[in-house]
Amino acid sequence: MSALPLTPGRHAAPPPAGRSPWRLAGARLRHDRAALLGLAIVALFVLMALAAPLLTALNGHGPNEFHPEKIDDALAGAPRGSFGGIDAHFWLGAEPGTGRDVFSRMVYGARISLLISLLATAVATTAGTALGLTAGFAGGRTDLLISRVMDLVLSFPQLIFMIALVSVLPEANRTLELVLVMGFFGWPYIGRIVRGQTLSLRNREFVDAARATGMTRRRIVFHEVLPNLMAPVLVYATLTIPVNIGTEAALSFLGIGVRPPTASWGQMMSKAIGWYQVDPAYFVVPGVCLLLTVLAFTLLGDAFRDALDPRGGNR
Amino acid sequence: MTALLELDGLTRTFRTRRGTVRAVDGVDLTVRAGETLGLVGESGCGKSTTGRMLVRLLDATSGRIAFGGRDITRLPPRRMRPLRGQLQIIFQDPFSSLNPRRTIGSIIAEPLRVQGVRDPGPRVREMLERVGLGAEHADRYPHEFSGGQAQRAGIARALVTRPRLVVADEPVSALDVSIQAQIVNLLAELQRDLDLAYVFIAHDLAVVRNVCARVAVMYLGRIVEIGDRDTVYGAPAHPYTKALLSAVPLPDPVAERERERIVLRGDPPSPAEPPAGCAFHPRCFKAQDRCRVERPVLAEVAGRQAACHFPEVH
Ligand SMILES: Nc1ncnc2c1ncn2[C@@H]1O[C@H](COP(=O)(O)OP(=O)(O)OP(=O)(O)O)[C@@H](O)[C@H]1O
Ligand code: SF4
Ligand SMILES: [Mg+2]
Numbered sequence: 001m002s003a004l005p006l007t008p009g010r011h012a013a014p015p016p017a018g019r020s021p022w023r024l025a026g027a028r029l030r031h032d033r034a035a036l037l038g039l040a041i042v043a044l045f046v047l048m049a050l051a052a053p054l055l056t057a058l059n060g061h062g063p064n065e066f067h068p069e070k071i072d073d074a075l076a077g078a079p080r081g082s083f084g085g086i087d088a089h090f091w092l093g094a095e096p097g098t099g100r101d102v103f104s105r106m107v108y109g110a111r112i113s114l115l116i117s118l119l120a121t122a123v124a125t126t127a128g129t130a131l132g133l134t135a136g137f138a139g140g141r142t143d144l145l146i147s148r149v150m151d152l153v154l155s156f157p158q159l160i161f162m163i164a165l166v167s168v169l170p171e172a173n174r175t176l177e178l179v180l181v182m183g184f185f186g187w188p189y190i191g192r193i194v195r196g197q198t199l200s201l202r203n204r205e206f207v208d209a210a211r212a213t214g215m216t217r218r219r220i221v222f223h224e225v226l227p228n229l230m231a232p233v234l235v236y237a238t239l240t241i242p243v244n245i246g247t248e249a250a251l252s253f254l255g256i257g258v259r260p261p262t263a264s265w266g267q268m269m270s271k272a273i274g275w276y277q278v279d280p281a282y283f284v285v286p287g288v289c290l291l292l293t294v295l296a297f298t299l300l301g302d303a304f305r306d307a308l309d310p311r312g313g314n315r
Numbered sequence: 316m317t318a319l320l321e322l323d324g325l326t327r328t329f330r331t332r333r334g335t336v337r338a339v340d341g342v343d344l345t346v347r348a349g350e351t352l353g354l355v356g357e358s359g360c361g362k363s364t365t366g367r368m369l370v371r372l373l374d375a376t377s378g379r380i381a382f383g384g385r386d387i388t389r390l391p392p393r394r395m396r397p398l399r400g401q402l403q404i405i406f407q408d409p410f411s412s413l414n415p416r417r418t419i420g421s422i423i424a425e426p427l428r429v430q431g432v433r434d435p436g437p438r439v440r441e442m443l444e445r446v447g448l449g450a451e452h453a454d455r456y457p458h459e460f461s462g463g464q465a466q467r468a469g470i471a472r473a474l475v476t477r478p479r480l481v482v483a484d485e486p487v488s489a490l491d492v493s494i495q496a497q498i499v500n501l502l503a504e505l506q507r508d509l510d511l512a513y514v515f516i517a518h519d520l521a522v523v524r525n526v527c528a529r530v531a532v533m534y535l536g537r538i539v540e541i542g543d544r545d546t547v548y549g550a551p552a553h554p555y556t557k558a559l560l561s562a563v564p565l566p567d568p569v570a571e572r573e574r575e576r577i578v579l580r581g582d583p584p585s586p587a588e589p590p591a592g593c594a595f596h597p598r599c600f601k602a603q604d605r606c607r608v609e610r611p612v613l614a615e616v617a618g619r620q621a622a623c624h625f626p627e628v629h
Contacts (some may be wrong), residue, residue: 208413
């Protein structure tokens with residue numbers, strides 16, 4: 001019986017046995033230059049954030065040390081020297097008004113930026129996946145309720161509401177507050193996508209086949225549906241990170257982000273606004289950091305989208 | 316021999332925006348152990364709905380399903396679970412029916428796991444061999460398979476628990492014509508080896524001719540003719556069966572040229588608004604006034620049952 005001729009697959013050269021969809025995507029990513037560039041930039045910033053204490057030990061200035069000798073009171077506090085006071089010790093110059101080391105503040109700013117945006121993304125992704133999956137799989141009234149809540153949250157003018165919300169919250173742990181507020185406004189984006197994907201997965205015959213074998217609902221959700229959602233979730237989570245980086249910077253820029261003296265890029269930019277005529281270099285550093293991280297995560301997210309086949313391996 | 320499966324007035328309605336659809340409307344059937352019943356009809360006549368109710372993927376609106384003498388119509392999932400291993404289904408689209416993120420081996424092991432088999436490995440490998448895939452395919456993912464191979468895996472999953480009844484819902488319709496016969500032969504061979512019964516769903520009579528002992532023809536949610544294969548194929552009693560059969564090419568070119576051909580006009584009406592009287596009357600070449608008002612019931616006609624006021628044979 002086993003001698004029946006097998007028809008060849010659709011591909012001229014079938015891939016070697018046991019290549020999971022994840023490994024196929026990995027192989028595709030390794031040949032994607034934009035993805036590699038994005039990944040390199042992300043890795044650079046992550047390393048920088050992790051190694052912040054080491055890096056500031058190298059130049060000898062903590063992010064919050066004042067250096068009055070670096071600024072010129074005759075020039076209303078602009079840094080001494082050219083390009084914002086760049087020299088052998090102040091690699092990216094000094095902050096106007098205080099003389100704090102711009103490099104040190106940039107490095108510590110990366111910590112805040114990445115920490116808040118990654119945690120907020122994790123909150124939004126977890127909540128969005130759980131609620132979207134529940135809505136799509138349960139259907140009926142549960143779906144109706146969750147979908148209406150998603151519509152409601154999405155219909156808020158978000159920045160205004162975030163500003164209002166953060167302003168009225170007691171100042172206990174600003175980082176945590178920012179994470180929760182950004183996560184709260186972010187989950188419906190992932191939730192909607194997960195719900196839509198779940199609805200289409202639920203009608204795929206492999207879910208029927210699982211039911212016909214007598215698998216429990218719980219096992220169907222975790223073993224049949226959820227693994228098929230991981231690719232789209234990864235893509236949209238990656239694309240949510242740059243949005244959150246931007247939001248954190250905007251809130252800090254508006255003065256309701258993390259509290260000084262904690263360094264953040266948005267805060268640096270808002271300070272630089274007042275100095276751009278005398279010291280344009282000060283604006284460039286946080287601006288470039290913001291631009292690069294947002295660009296890198298977006299490149300990476302787009303590359304994931306291409307490599308992971310958002311149809312979930314459907315043909 | 317006692318019936319393995321008995322359907323009694325099985326009905327399923329769906330509420331849609333255009334009103335209530337009677338997808339399956341009072342189907343009575345029996346399937347005996349080890350036999351194959353062909354279930355044939357045009358698209359939308361309710362074949363899949365019937366098949367899905369049989370395996371309890373879909374609840375019946377009314378009617379009764381008895382499996383092995385036991386009423387399973389409303390059995391709760393927990394009590395249905397032990398029976399799942401005896402009552403299985405093969406789907407039309409082999410790729411859609413395999414989870415792209417699981418290996419073939421784990422997909423085929425799942426029904427055994429549900430039935431409490433501790434070490435499914437050996438039985439999975441044995442089943443892979445039986446369906447002609449080879450045990451080495453266990454670690455592969457569905458996307459690495461051709462359509463025919465994927466359908467073999469779907470068959471292995473359905474049969475690994477040694478079911479007594481398998482609903483095969485158009486198991487070859489999505490495959491290349493060149494592999495259809497291979498899969499049909501495989502199903503027939505497995506039936507002989509494993510002593511199982513099939514409800515074999517198809518949309519034309521040609522596919523099931525060689526595999527089924529009995530055939531049921533459905534139209535708009537009802538069975539219009541049911542009987543032994545040779546009786547029905549030899550001399551169809553219902554005009555609809557006759558029309559379906561005349562669309563099947565005959566192997567003999569002379570017979571093919573000379574036979575009477577009945578072309579079905581138009582599409583079947585929507586099950587949301589079934590015609591009064593005989594549901595087939597708007598398309599029937601024999602329709603009379605009586606057909607437009609009085610609905611024919613299944614009755615004994617020349618050795619089989621047919622639902623027609625003016626059957627082709629007496
Ligand atoms: N979930 C549903 N909701 C509403 N209507 C449905 C649903 N499932 C089936 N139907 C309707 O019931 C009727 C029978 O459908 P079914 O899928 O059983 O037909 P079928 O004979 O299997 O057709 P096909 O050959 O296309 O597979 C069709 O009119 C279909 O539109
Ligand atoms: S009852 Fe009348 S309309 Fe219906 S199939 Fe028979 S002859 Fe045709
Ligand atoms: Mg169907």
